[in-house]
Amino acid sequence: MKKKTASGSTMIVKALQEENVELIFGYPGGAVLPLYNRLYDSTLRHILVRHEQAAVHAADGYARVTGKPGVVFATSGPGATNLVTGIANAYMDSVPLVLITGQVPSSFIGTDAFQEADITGITLPITKHNYLVQDVSELPEILSEAFYLASTGRRGPVLIDVPKDIFDREAEFTYNKNRKIPGYNPTYEGHAGQVSRAVKAIRDANRPVIFGGGGLIRSEAAPVLREFAQKTRIPVILSLMGLGAFPGDDELYLGMPGMHGNITANYAMTEADLIIAAGVRFDDRVTGKLDAFANNAKIVHIDIDPAEIGKNVMIDVPIVGDVKSVLEALLKKIQPGDTGEWLAQIKNWQNDYPMPCALKSTGNAVKPQYVIRELSRLSPVDTIVATDVGQHQMWTAQHFIIRDPCKFLTSGGLGTMGYGFPAAVGAKLAAPDQPVICVTGDGSFQMNIQELATAVNNRLDIVIAVINNGYLGMVRQWQDIFYNKRYSQTALEGSPDFVRVAEAYGAIGLRATNEEETTQAVERAMAEKGPVVIDFRVEAEENVYPMVAPNCPINDIIIGGEQV
Amino acid sequence: MKHVLAVLVEDKPGVLARVSGLFSRRGFNIDNIAVGETVTPGISRMTIAVEGSEKLVEQVIKQLHKLVNVIKVSNLSKESSVMRELMLVKVDVAVGYRSDIQQIVETFRGKVVDVSPESMVVEVTGDEEKMEAIKLLLQHYGIKEIVRTGKIALLRGALVTREG
Numbered sequence: 001m002k003k004k005t006a007s008g009s010t011m012i013v014k015a016l017q018e019e020n021v022e023l024i025f026g027y028p029g030g031a032v033l034p035l036y037n038r039l040y041d042s043t044l045r046h047i048l049v050r051h052e053q054a055a056v057h058a059a060d061g062y063a064r065v066t067g068k069p070g071v072v073f074a075t076s077g078p079g080a081t082n083l084v085t086g087i088a089n090a091y092m093d094s095v096p097l098v099l100i101t102g103q104v105p106s107s108f109i110g111t112d113a114f115q116e117a118d119i120t121g122i123t124l125p126i127t128k129h130n131y132l133v134q135d136v137s138e139l140p141e142i143l144s145e146a147f148y149l150a151s152t153g154r155r156g157p158v159l160i161d162v163p164k165d166i167f168d169r170e171a172e173f174t175y176n177k178n179r180k181i182p183g184y185n186p187t188y189e190g191h192a193g194q195v196s197r198a199v200k201a202i203r204d205a206n207r208p209v210i211f212g213g214g215g216l217i218r219s220e221a222a223p224v225l226r227e228f229a230q231k232t233r234i235p236v237i238l239s240l241m242g243l244g245a246f247p248g249d250d251e252l253y254l255g256m257p258g259m260h261g262n263i264t265a266n267y268a269m270t271e272a273d274l275i276i277a278a279g280v281r282f283d284d285r286v287t288g289k290l291d292a293f294a295n296n297a298k299i300v301h302i303d304i305d306p307a308e309i310g311k312n313v314m315i316d317v318p319i320v321g322d323v324k325s326v327l328e329a330l331l332k333k334i335q336p337g338d339t340g341e342w343l344a345q346i347k348n349w350q351n352d353y354p355m356p357c358a359l360k361s362t363g364n365a366v367k368p369q370y371v372i373r374e375l376s377r378l379s380p381v382d383t384i385v386a387t388d389v390g391q392h393q394m395w396t397a398q399h400f401i402i403r404d405p406c407k408f409l410t411s412g413g414l415g416t417m418g419y420g421f422p423a424a425v426g427a428k429l430a431a432p433d434q435p436v437i438c439v440t441g442d443g444s445f446q447m448n449i450q451e452l453a454t455a456v457n458n459r460l461d462i463v464i465a466v467i468n469n470g471y472l473g474m475v476r477q478w479q480d481i482f483y484n485k486r487y488s489q490t491a492l493e494g495s496p497d498f499v500r501v502a503e504a505y506g507a508i509g510l511r512a513t514n515e516e517e518t519t520q521a522v523e524r525a526m527a528e529k530g531p532v533v534i535d536f537r538v539e540a541e542e543n544v545y546p547m548v549a550p551n552c553p554i555n556d557i558i559i560g561g562e563q564v
Numbered sequence: 565m566k567h568v569l570a571v572l573v574e575d576k577p578g579v580l581a582r583v584s585g586l587f588s589r590r591g592f593n594i595d596n597i598a599v600g601e602t603v604t605p606g607i608s609r610m611t612i613a614v615e616g617s618e619k620l621v622e623q624v625i626k627q628l629h630k631l632v633n634v635i636k637v638s639n640l641s642k643e644s645s646v647m648r649e650l651m652l653v654k655v656d657v658a659v660g661y662r663s664d665i666q667q668i669v670e671t672f673r674g675k676v677v678d679v680s681p682e683s684m685v686v687e688v689t690g691d692e693e694k695m696e697a698i699k700l701l702l703q704h705y706g707i708k709e710i711v712r713t714g715k716i717a718l719l720r721g722a723l724v725t726r727e728g
Contacts, residue, residue, distance in 0.1 A: 124582060125589050129632040134577065149632065182727065183574060183635040307626035310619070 006173035008136045008166045009038035012100060015143035016044055018175045021071050023047060023062060023429055025055040029075025030115060032102030034167035036073070047429060047458065050450040052079050054422035056086020056157075057448070060095045061386060061426030064409050067220070069096040069150040070426065076102045077115030080161070081122065085416060088126040090157040092413025093241060094218060096150040097157035103132070106163040120161050128156030136169040144179050153186030154305040155218055186304060190321035190329055197317045198276070198300045199333045205274035205298075207342045208234045211257070214241030214412065215279015215303060217405040221324035222246065225278070228327055232336040235346055237265045239280050240397055241412040248401040254346065255355075258286040259548050260394040263353035263557055266548070268346055269294055270555040277301045279323040282312040283413070284550075292553035302326045355398055356545045356559055366518050368392065368467050368538040372399040375437060375465055378522045383435040384409065384427045388420035388444030391473035394544045396439045418447030421464060425451055428460040435526060436461070442468040442495050452505035455531040463525040464533045466498050469540045477543045481558075502533035513537040566595070567621045568647060568717050570725045571610040571628060572602065572636040579633045583610060586631065592616065592624050596714030598649075607635065607727055611716045635727045640717045647717040650689045653699070656706030658682045665705055672698045683708060 006014065012035060016024070024046045028036045039046060049055040052074045059070025074083055080101040090097050104113040120132045129149050131142045139162075146158040202208060216225055216238075222245045229236050229252050236246045237254050246253055255262025257269050269275065275297045280286070287293040293313060300317040301309050309318040319326050359370045372395045375385075385400055386409040387393040393410055402408045409427060411419040424438035445466050455462055467473075476490040499509030508528055512521040518536065525532040545560035573579050580599060587594050595613040602609045614624060621639065628637045640647075655665055662684070669676055669686050672694060678685035688698055695712070719725060 120578065121581070124578075124585050132577070181632060184632050305630070307623065307630055311623060 003172045004174065005170045007038070007168055007170050008133075008139055008162060009035045009168070011136075011139050011173050012143065012162075013038055013042045013044065014173070015140070015147070015175055016071060018177065019147045020068070024071045024073055025049055025059045025062070025426065026073030027052050027055055027075070027079060028073070029079045029102065031076035031104055031164045032073060032079070034164060035100070035102065035162070038167075046073070047454065049422065050453050051448065052082035053086050053418065054425070054448050054451045054454070056083050056090065056097065056099070057416075057419050057422035058426035058429070059097055060086065060090045061409050061423030062430040063095050063097060064423070065384060065406050065427045065430040067218070067406070069098050069147060072097060072099040074099070074101050075115065076104055076119070077117045079115075080119035081117050084122060084126070087123055087157050087159065089411050089414040089416045089419060091126045091128070093411065094155045094214060095157065096155040098146050098150050099157060099159040101159065101161050102167070103161045103163040105165040106134075107165075109163065119159065123159050126157070127159050130159040130161070132161045133163065133166050136166050137171040139166065139171070140173055140175055141179060144175060144177055145181060148177070148179065148181070149184065153184070187306070187320045188304075188322040188325055190302065190319040190326035194317055194319045195326065195329050195333070198319060198330060199335070201274055201298055201300055201317055202232065202234075202276065202330070203335045203337055205337055207272050208232075208274040208276065208337070208339065209254070209268050209272045210234050210236045210276045210278060211239070211269065211280055212236060212242045212245050212278045213239040213280030215323045216242055216245035219279065219304070219322050219324040220405070221279070221327055222405040224324055224327045224331065228331050228334070231331065232334060233339045233343065234276070235268060235343065237269060239283070239286055239412070240410060242280065243397060243408040244402040244405045247403045249403065256397055258288065258554060259550070260398065260544050260546065261286075261548075261554070262355060262398070263546050263559065264346060264349040266554040266557060267349050267353075270296070270553070272297045275299045278327065279303060281308045287312065288548050288554040289551050353559070357399070358542070361514065361539060363539065364513060365537050365539045366512060366514055368395050368469070368536070368542055369399055370515060371465065371467060371512075371518055371536045371538060372396055372439065374518050374522050375439065376400040378519070378526060379437060380435055383407065383437060384424075384431060386410070386420045386424040386427055386436065386438045388438075388440040389415045389417045390441045390444060391469075391477065391542075391544050392439050392441045392444075392467035394474075395467070400439070417444040420444060421448050422451050424462050424464070425455055425460060428462050429458070435463070437463045437465060439465045439467065441473060442466055442470065442492055442498070443472045445498070446495065449501065452502065452507055452531060452533075456506045459530055461529055462531045463522075464531060466533060466535050467538050468498065468535050469538050469542065470495070471540060474544070476541070480541070480543065481547075482549075498533050498535040502531070507531040507533055509533045509535065511535045511537065565617070566613060566615050567639055567641045568645070568715055569612045569614065569625065569628075570638045570640050570717065571612055571634060572725065572727050573608050573610060574633040574635065575601070575606050575608045576633055579608070582631050582633060583612075583628065586627055587614075587624070590623070590627055592620065596712070598714035598716050600716075604727060611714065613715050636725065638725045640719065644720045645717045646720055647691050647715050648689055649692070649695065649715045650687065650713045651695050652677070652711050653686045653688070653702055653707055654709040655684050655686060655702050656682065656708050657684050661705050665702070668698065668701050674698065
């Protein structure tokens with residue numbers, strides 16, 4: 001019998017079809033030409049971005065909304081190195097991606113050839129795994145491994161570097177999904193003994209909290225978490241990455257903890273006698289000073305990555321496994337304790353320490369918190385919000401009510417300015433029927449503003465809310481508090497008129513400088529077709545509060561700003 | 565405390581860079597590392613000596629497990645094991661003492677593997693203590709050069725460190 005052969009390019013296209021990939025985000029170039037030539041004949045949809053970094057962020061946004069791996073194509077050298085920030089971002093936030101880069105032809109590798117960069121070497125520490133294809137016969141196995149690795153266990157980006165000649169070479173091709181990989185065997189079910197210990201710890205606790213993170217969203221654990229919290233009457237705190245895993249307007253929800261966290265959440269974490277940590281990794285922005293973190297609490301830590309357990313804080317009950325199946329196992333055996341007194345204490349904190357928030361503007365500008373609250377109030381419940389990084393990100397985390405998982409996309413681990421807008425592009429393409437808002441800043445937006453072309457070209461209904469304070473606001477805030485108001489290089493002088501930039505790209509541009517205009521602009525933007533940029537002129541020196549200074553205990557809070 | 569890890573890896577391009585890169589970026593120090601084939605084709609064994617607390621080594625092992633090409637990691641310091649390394653020492657004999665050196669080498673069950681008018685090359689195998697002891701003695705005569713393989717180790721008895 002004659003065996004079926006295919007070229008490297010065809011193998012890639014067929015593998016993507018086998019994996020039900022609908023969309024590719026990419027940018028062509030010399031070394032990847034044969035793949036794009038093959039793509040020309042395929043039914044796969046390719047979104048042409050305007051910068052490779054945006055391709056990764058868009059694929060990342062797509063992946064966070066769908067739960068499926070985002071796919072990226074780029075060329076060798078600068079095409080590949082432009083992916084680096086996006087890859088690091090996805091790695092830190094455990095987002096599944098498969099990236100395929102062209103490389104100089106095999107015989108040129110190592111010669112400093114034109115547009116040669118050792119992208120497997122460069123991305124070694126920021127990928128879950130990566131491959132440099134040496135022979136086309138390896139490609140089918142590498143492709144299926146890449147999809148399997150990216151989308152199982154702790155998710156992450158996987159890169160395949162393909163020398164140009166490999167795209168055209170032929171070899172036997174059969175595609176087997178989910179191949180066995182000898183050194184890769186994630187644990188999904190929690191250890192029964194540890195689950196029993198957790199059940200006992202929960203039964204004996206008087207002041208328990210659930211502290212959930214991005215793992216809840218990746219493992220689709222939100223419904224189980226809701227049931228768990230309701231049955232046990234244990235309040236829920238969510239990390240930035242976990243927002244949406246529990247309804248933001250539920251009475252048991254305490255908010256986000258940490259540096260700009262809810263005061264009640266920080267007090268509850270500090271006073272708790274049991275923390276049930278689910279799919280979180282105790283980032284320094286959450287724990288503050290480690291020695292002072294949750295000293296009164298036993299900690300049950302559920303995570304799919306064994307290396308996260310005990311990495312930053314000491315754990316009493318470690319449970320390695322998929323957070324959803326572990327929560328289900330706990331739910332079956334759980335004997336709820338009485339949390340009435342604890343919940344009353346929490347209610348007192350909530351009354352005494354509401355989120356500090358000035359809503360009334362004082363001058364010729366609107367309060368940024370007011371803008372976020374209007375966006376939240378006027379957007380339908382299924383709205384997806386993508387943020388960039390900085391003050392607007394924290395205000396969005398504090399004031400935008402996120403009710404469901406996969407609705408809040410933000411760069412949590414790496415803190416990548418420039419993430420939000422391309423992520424919103426990916427999100428809109430993933431969920432065309434859901435409203436998408438990108439909350440960005442005048443600094444962040446300009447890091448990937450060129451993607452207006454991608455958004456206009458694909459007629460994407462995205463509301464881009466630019467929280468424009470004329471500063472790199474978060475850095476300015478730190479200069480204000482820790483550097484004597486010495487605003488070194490944080491005033492963004494020379495920024496363009498965002499309304500006219502939008503119009504130049506063929507999008508709609510609106511401006512709001514007061515509360516009335518804010519409401520009108522949001523209402524109109526939500527109704528318009530295509531991308532709409534709203535330039536919100538907000539108070540320039542508004543700070544994000546509450547705030548815990550770095551490496552301070554999280555109950556040592558600077559409560560600035562006015563109370564509502 | 566010193567730990568010796570036996571790390572079974574897939575024999576694939578770049579696997580040494582993945583392992584050594586992991587150590588440097590996580591701030592772990594490798595004391596020494598030795599790599600070689602195993603009885604299973606396609607599987608190599610790295611013997612890595614690392615110094616650090618119990619917590620640090622636990623984290624090293626967990627992070628190593630996350631590398632897709634790493635199949636198994638065992639901490640041989642926790643078990644009874646045979647550890648050896650090989651050292652070649654080029655000793656200065658320009659001023660004589662050839663027979664003194666010969667005697668030291670014999671005491672340590674080493675071998676003289678090269679002789680020239682100005683130098684001798686001595687081969688010694690053994691554990692770390694033995695290496696340090698002979699080094700100290702030979703230093704007295706003038707050591708021109710030293711090269712060491714790094715530790716290799718096997719569990720004592722019938723137990724083996726095997727993939728799967």
